[in-house]
Amino acid sequence: MPDKLPIWLDGEIVPYENATTHMLSHTLHYGLGVFEGIRAYQGKDGRTAVFRLQEHVKRLFDSCKIATIKVPYSEAQISDAIRTLLRNNKLADCYIRPLVWLGEGTIKVAASDNVVRVAIAAWPWGAYLGDEALEQGVRVCVSSYTRIGIRANYEKAKICGQYVNSVLAKREAMANGYHEAILLDQQGFVAEGTGENIFLVRDGVIYTPDRGASLLAGITRESLLDLARDAGIEVREQALTRSELYLADEVFLCGTAAEVTPVREIDGRIVGTGRRGPITERIQKDYFAAVRGENARREGWLAYV
Ligand code: PPE
Secondary structure: OOOOOOEEEOOEEEOHHHOOOOOOOHHHHHOOEEEOOEEEEEOOOOOEEEEOHHHHHHHHHHHHHHOOOOOOOOHHHHHHHHHHHHHHOOOOOEEEEEEEEEOOOOOOOOOOOOOEEEEEEEEOOOOOOOOOHHHHOEEEEEEEEEOOOOOOOOOOOOEHHHHHHHHHHHHHHHHOOOOEEEEEOOOOOEEEEOOOEEEEEEOOEEEEOOOOOOOOOOHHHHHHHHHHHHOOOOEEEOOOOHHHHHOOOEEEEEEOOOEEEEEEEEOOEEOOOOOOOHHHHHHHHHHHHHHOOOOHHHHHHEEEO
C-alpha cells in the first residue's frame, strides 16, 4: 500500500490525509472515472525516468474521451504534475496512479455538471505478483468470468467501472489458490489477465492476441513487441485459444505493474519445462534494460524526472 506520501490533487500537492472525496462523488456510485498505471525507474546513473510517460498520459486522455469526461488540464500539465510529484516526494523506483473522477454535483446518471477531479498518487511498489514471480513464474487459471465483449466494454479505455470484471476474476483465482486469472473473450479466444496482457511462445515464435480484440492493448505489450523485433524474434498478433495456451513452450504476462512475469502453470498443466523459458528471460532482460535506460535505441521511451 502507498506510504503516506503527499498527493497531487486538483492542481496542487496536498498531504496524504487531505486527498479525499465526498461519498456523493458520482464515480463512487456509477463507476464513470478513468485511471492510469505508470512506473518510473532509476537508472545506473542515478537519474529517474518515467517509462513511456507520453503514451500513458495520452491513453488517460483517450480514456476520458471515450468516457465523455472533459479533463480540466492539458496532457502537458498532467505530465508536468507527475514529474513534479516524483521530485517533491523524492521517489525513484515507483508506481504512479493518476485518477480522473466525477465529484459532487447531482446523483443522477448523466451527471452533466459534476465537477471533474484529478489526483495523482505515487509510491514505491515492488513486483506486482511477488518477488519470486519474476523468476519462478506464476500459477494461473482460465477464469469462469468472461472478458466483457466490445459491444458493451470500451476496451481501449481504463474506465474504473469496467474493472469489476477484473476484480471478480482475480478474487476467484486467488480464492482457488492461483496467482492470476486469464479471461477468455465472448467467442472463447484468449483475451488477457485481470491487469496484464498475455503472450505465448511456440517453436521460437512469440504470439499475442491482436490489439483489435477484447483487451486493453497495453503499452508494455507494444514495447515488448518492439523489443522482440529488435532481438530478431518473430512475433505474430493473432487470435489464440485455450488449447494453444496449454501447448505453449512458454507463457508470460506483461503490464506496467506486472512488468514481464513468466507463467509456470495453467489450469494444473505445466507450461513447457515449468520454469522461466529462454525467450521469456530474454524479453524480460531487454525490458528491464530499456526501463532503466540501458538501451540507447529505446532512450525515447524515457521521460527523465
Ligand atoms: N490489461 C489490463 C486489463 C490492464 O489493467 C493492464 C494494466 C494491462 C492489460 C497492461 O497495460 P499496460 O500497463 O499499458 O502495459 N494494468 C494496470 C493496473 C493494474 C492494477 O492492479 O491496478 C497496470 O499494470 O498498471
